[in-house]
Amino acid sequence: MGIFGGSKTPKNDWSAMSTVIKAEAKLQALGEITPARRAGVIYRNDDENGFLKDIDRELNTILYVGQGATKTAFEIEDDDRGMRWIVLEDGNFNDLVSSVYTVGNAISANDASENLLAAVFELYFTGTVEDNTYRSGLRTYWIYRYDRKTFYPFVPTGESEGERDRPTEARMGHDLRKHGLAVEKSLTEWMGLWGIPF
16 A cells, blocks of 8 residues: 655645535436445544544544534544554435545544545446446545545555556546546556555
8 A cells, every 4th residue: 555645736625525525426427436335534543642542432522413413423443554444434425525524624633634644435436448348336436635635536456456447547537527526637646545444
């Protein structure tokens, strides 16, 4: 997994992330994608940070208490690379996006913005790609890099690094940009992220 280290980028995370809702609605209407119920936020843990140390309790408050709470379900998982995932699940895609933003914003607001790596949305793609092959219900991910405030598609084909479906990624990248998503322009920044826990 590459850990995320020049284009006009959105001013903040919400202006970038809100474009996911519009792009998803347009591509779903075209029959190209179907959203899954899951997304995740990946970050470097830091036991010295009080918010991160007690993140389970903090997220219960953020997601379940108060007016406008999405009540999105979540689990916290550690991967084999030393990163921590907050895996969110919600049948309402708009609420899922809102919860991902809220979680990332809360981490950032509590002196851990440097710990945030990426937000990851799970979707299923159906369509023909550049090599004229057809994909049906192919699991794909839209990855948001906090450091660059942009998205890119990622389509792993196996668990080993390098196993990915580049033709589908190219097709999705074009379509996402066309439908308003803030897509990373530099293909070298489309970092593979194997071992996503959903």
